[in-house]
Amino acid sequence: MSELRIGVVGTGAIGREHIFRITNKLVGGKVVAVTDINEENAKAASAVCGARIEKDSLSVVNSPDVDALLVASYGPAHAESVLQAIAAGKPVFCEKPLASTAADCKKVVDAEMAFGKKLVQVGFMRRYDKGYLQLKNIISGGGIGAPLMVHCAHRNATVDPNYTTQMAVNDTAVHEIDILHWLIDDQYVSAQVIIPKTTKYARPGLTDPQLMILTTESGIVIDIEVFVNCQFGYDIQCEVCCEGGTARMAEPSFPLVRKDASRCVALETDWKQRFIEAYDVEIQDWINSTLSGEVNGPTAWDGYLAAVTADALVKSQGSGRAEPIQTGAAPVFYK
Ligand code: NAP
Numbered sequence: 186m187s188e189l190r191i192g193v194v195g196t197g198a199i200g201r202e203h204i205f206r207i208t209n210k211l212v213g214g215k216v217v218a219v220t221d222i223n224e225e226n227a228k229a230a231s232a233v234c235g236a237r238i239e240k241d242s243l244s245v246v247n248s249p250d251v252d253a254l255l256v257a258s259y260g261p262a263h264a265e266s267v268l269q270a271i272a273a274g275k276p277v278f279c280e281k282p283l284a285s286t287a288a289d290c291k292k293v294v295d296a297e298m299a300f301g302k303k304l305v306q307v308g309f310m311r312r313y314d315k316g317y318l319q320l321k322n323i324i325s326g327g328g329i330g331a332p333l334m335v336h337c338a339h340r341n342a343t344v345d346p347n348y349t350t351q352m353a354v355n356d357t358a359v360h361e362i363d364i365l366h367w368l369i370d371d372q373y374v375s376a377q378v379i380i381p382k383t384t385k386y387a388r389p390g391l392t393d394p395q396l397m398i399l400t401t402e403s404g405i406v407i408d409i410e411v412f413v414n415c416q417f418g419y420d421i422q423c424e425v426c427c428e429g430g431t432a433r434m435a436e437p438s439f440p441l442v443r444k445d446a447s448r449c450v451a452l453e454t455d456w457k458q459r460f461i462e463a464y465d466v467e468i469q470d471w472i473n474s475t476l477s478g479e480v481n482g483p484t485a486w487d488g489y490l491a492a493v494t495a496d497a498l499v500k501s502q503g504s505g506r507a508e509p510i511q512t513g514a515a516p517v518f519y520k
Contacts, residue, residue: 189214189253189472189476190251191214191216191217191253191254192218192245192253192254193216193218193219193236193257194221194242194245194258195280196219196221197226199257200255200257201229201233202464203255203464204216204219204230205233205234207234211468212469213473218237218239218250219231219234220239220244220245222258242262242269246266247273251275252275253270254267254276255278256278256279260284263283263284264289264293267485270305272296274304276304277305278468279306281363281488282355282359282488282492283488283491284488287492287493290489293488294488294516298516303484303485303518305484305488306480306481306483307363307483307488307491308467309363309482310460310467311363311364313464313466313482314462314463315463317423320423320434324368324427328430329427329429329432330429331403331427332425333405333427333428334405335365335369335406335424336407336408336422337421338409338410338420339409340412340415341357341412341413341414341419341456342418343413344413344414348391348413350391350395350502353413354411357413358495358498361397362494363487363490372401372512373399373494374401374510375399375400375497375508375509376397376398376498376510377501377506377507378395378398378498380395384414386416392502393412394412395410395411396408396409396411397498417452418452418454419458421459422434436450439452484519485519486518486519490512
């Protein structure tokens, strides 16, 4: 196969961005069919790539000219489409979350293992970000010793009025949840949320900022500041403190401006810009690996781990305690 013929389920914001990059920036993939319950979105997507509009996810999956599926509908609809793809034996890239509950993520894991071959990649694009890859190389190279602590921040200038306290875990910290266990190659065992004083910029009822603590099997302690009304920009920080040194993720590069007796460097203002290259590399890697018959990248098991960890953090938002995370070891299938 020299070209991957892709069917897209969900043609909202990120679905259309992926369609645009597959059609105009990447190589080896062609979007041939799209579907969305929102007809306007499906039409807009079809206008970007020329694909036909199918009536629903199952008709996309079962189209003979669709080799692989890309799922970017809203979270609660993901698992159904992914399970349809597995039943048809077709590779599937699923935007995060893999499913909206840990139990549904587990159903996907079980279905994929029963099929006997990895078909699912989950859209945790930070694994393709240069900054995290550089950190991973330093840590796995062993030059600064074993990790002991990780300090992270995930800051947004502002969020939509419908953003909730729970979304700080499920929509925001979920990216740290996935990237950090991969970065330090360890497994989470507990999760706690500490609630500091709330900013006056948070809408009534929203708890912001939040400090999330994850501990791992080997005893590494991770702190993640989630602050979604920080006012000043989109700011992602990660510093790994090891036995023989520390490694801090490089900041996005902007010119240093000297003006009015100060030195200033710009910050990103939104996540799309900060991770645009990572999305391109991620989807290109998915196309390449799928064409070569091997699905790489974050697995359905990673999607399940993220869901279980997020559930423990949400539970701790209510209890204030450190909540256990019990996933067991990864099945050999996913190692
Ligand atoms: P969005 O703009 O709301 O798009 C979702 C689309 O799916 C909408 O057109 C929605 O229709 C449609 N939809 C809902 N249920 C459906 C179903 N059963 N079958 C087919 N289509 C359905 O949302 P988005 O921002 O693109 O996000 C989509 C997914 O990508 C979410 O899971 C989100 O978490 C994820 N995401 C990931 C990243 C990342 O960094 N990896 C970034 C952004 C988004 P309506 O308009 O009628 O609701």
